[in-house]
Amino acid sequence: MPSEPALAPAAPSPDRPRPRTRRTPLGVRVARATPSTLALAVLVVLFLFPLVWFVLSSVKPGGELFRFPLTIWPETWTFDGYARAWERVDFSLYFRNTALVATVTTVLTVFFSAATGYALAKYRSWWLSALFVCILATTMLPTEVILTPTFTVIRDLGLYDSLAGIIIPSVITASGIFMFRQFFLTVPDELLDAARIDGAGELTTFFRIMLPLSRPIAITLAIFSFQWRWNDYIWPLIVLSDPDRFTLQVALRSLLGAENIDWTLLLPASVISIVPLVVLFFVAQRYVMSADLSSGLKD
Amino acid sequence: MTLAHAPERGPAPAHAPAAAAARPRRRRPYGRHTLAPLALTSVVIVLFALFFVWPGALGLIYSFTDYRGIGDLELVGLENYQQLAGDADFWSALTRTFLYVALSVPLTVALALGIAVLLTNRFARGTSVAKVVFFLPWLISPIVTGVVWRWLFGESFGFVNYVLGRAGADPLPWSSDANLSLAVVVVASAWANVAFNMLLFVAAIRNVPPSYYEAAQLDGANAWHRFRHITLPGIAPTTFMVVLLSTIGSMKEFAMVQALNGGGPGTQNRLIVQYIYETGFNRAQIGYASAVSMVLMVILLVIALVQLRFEKRIRDAF
DSSP states (O other): OOOOOOOOOOOOOOOOOOOOOOOOOHHHHHHHHHHHHHHHHHHHHHHHHHHHHHHHHHTSOHHHHTOSSOOSSOSSOOOHHHHHHHHHSOHHHHHHHHHHHHHHHHHHHHHHHHHHHHHHHHOBOHHHHHHHHHHHHHTTSOGGGGHHHHHHHHHHTTOTTSHHHHHHHHSOOHHHHHHHHHHHHHSOHHHHHHHHHTTOOHHHHIIIIIHHHTHHHHHHHHHHHHHHHHHOOHHHHHHOOSGGGOOHHHHHHHHHOSSSOOHHHHHHHHHHHHHHHHHHHHHHHHHHHHOOTTGGGOO | OOOTTGGGSOSSGGGHHHHHHHSOOOOOOBSSOSHHHHHHHHHHHHHHIIIIIHHHHHHHHHTTBOOOSSSOOOBOTTHHHHHHHTOHHHHHHHHHHHHHHHHHHHHHHHHHHHHHHHHHOTTOSOHHHHHHHHHHHHHSOHHHHHHHHHHHTOTTTOHHHHHHHHTTOOOOOTTTSHHHHHHHHHHHHHHHHHHHHHHHHHHHHHTSOHHHHHHHHHTTOOHHHHIIIIIHHHTHHHHHHHHHHHHHHHHTOOHHHHHHTTTOSTTTTOOHHHHHHIIIIISOOHHHHHHHHHHHHHHHHHHHHHHHHHHHHHHHHO
C-alpha cells in the first residue's frame, strides 16, 4: 500500500478544559510564564525560519537571490518567478490530477475503513480475527518493501499509467481501519440490539445509525488521508509514466532532476504547490487540532 | 501505518484475538451474522489480497529468480542473496539507513516530546499559535521539504553557510561531504516529522490524571521530578508507539532524500528504499531488487517484534 504516516486510532473526546488558576499577582504570573513561553518562542522561530526564508526567497529576483550579503527581507519584490513557474509547470493539470486522486481515495478510504472497522468491532468470527491479524501485518509490509512486485501486479491488472492505479491500491489503510474499530468498540452493543429489535437489517443499522455516529472519526481520517494522498510520491512515481497524468509531487520532482537547478523557478513552483493544503488546513484547523489521536491507546 | 493497538495486546500481533476475547465485555453475537460482516469487509479483503498477498508472494518468488521485468522467470535459487552478501553498494545503503534511523529517531522523538511538554504546560502563553507553527511542516510534502532544506544548506548560496561565514567560521560542505549531507537529512526529517508525534504526545500527556500532579506538588516534587516520575511513565505506551512508528518510517525514507540530495554525494547516502528503487526500476533487476525487499521486510519485522517485547518488559516493571 502507498506509504502513509502513522495514525493512531482515535475516539472523540472533547478537549479537557485547562484547570483554572486563581487570580495571582501579575509579577508571579509573568515569572511563571516566562521560562516555558520563552522556550516555546525559540522553538517557534527555529521551526518557522526555514519556511519564511523559503517563501521570502521565492519573491526575490534572480540577481538578489544569490547576491552577498544575503538579506532576509527582499529588496525588490517580484512575482516574475511565479508567472514563469505557472507557465512552465502545468499547475492546473497537476492540481486537477492530484485533487482527483486525493479526493476519490479519501472518500473510498473513509467509507471502507468505517465498514471494516465496524465489522471488526461488532461481529465475531474466526475469519474476522484472521482479517484483523492480516491488517496488522500490513503495517509491517509497507509499499516500499514490495515496490517491484507491486508494479507487476499493477501492470497485470491493467492499471499502469492510470489514476485508478494510484487510487485503488491506496484505499486500504490500516490506520483508518484501526481508528474506526476503536471507535465502534466504544459504541454500546445495546444500541445495536435496539436497532435489531426494531427490525432494522444489519446493513441498515450500519448505514443509518453507525456511520452517522462516527462522523468525528470520519472527518479526522478524511483530513489525514487527504494529506497523505496529496503528498504521496513513491506510488505515483512507479504507476505513472505519461506526464499528462502526473500528480503534483512527481511533476515537481522533474524540476529537480536537472544538473543545475533553476532556483528562481523551483522556489515559486514549490510555494504554489503547498498553497492548496495550507488553505485547506486553515479551513479544517479546528478538526485537525482537536483530533485526539491517542485515546485508543489508553488501557 | 500503525501498530496503534500493540500496547493493548500481547507481545505479538498473533495474540490479538485472544486478548480481545479475554476482555470482560458483553459477548457479541457470535456466528449469527455472516453475510453482514462479509458484505462490510469484502472490498477490503479483495484489495488486501490484490495489493498485499499477491505482491508479497510475487516478491518472495522473484527474489529466487533473475527476473528482469520481461520474459520468463528463471529460478536461480539463493544466488541473489549470495550476491547481496558481497554487494558493497547494498551494505553501504543498509548501514547508511541504520545510521540515519539511529540519529533521526531519537532527535525527532525528543523534540516532539519537548514541544508537547511545553504546549501542555499551563503557564506557557501562545500555545495555540505555536501549535499551528509546529504543524506547518506536516502539510508540506517530503519533496518540498527536501527543496526547502536544500535551499537553506546550499554550499555556495545557502543561508546557513552565509551565517557561518558572518560568524567567522569556514563554510561547510553540506552537500559534498557524505556525513554532513546525512546530518542535513536528519535535521530536515526531524522538522518534518515532529508535528505528528507531537500531536500524539500532547494527547497522551493530557490523559495523565491531573490528581497525580497535584499529589506530587503537595509532596514537594519539582518540575523535573514530576516529569520523570509521572509524565514519562504515564505516557510510556505512547512513547513506545512513537518510537516504533518513527523507526519504521525512517527505515523507509525515500521522497525527502530524493529531493534533498538524491542520495548523494554520489551514492554515499543512498538509503535502502532508494537502492531498491534504483535496482528494480532503473536497472530492471527485479529479482535482485526483490531480494533486497525481502531483507528489508525481515528487518522491519524484527524491529517491530523486538520493540513490542521490550515494551512489554518495561510495562511489566511499572
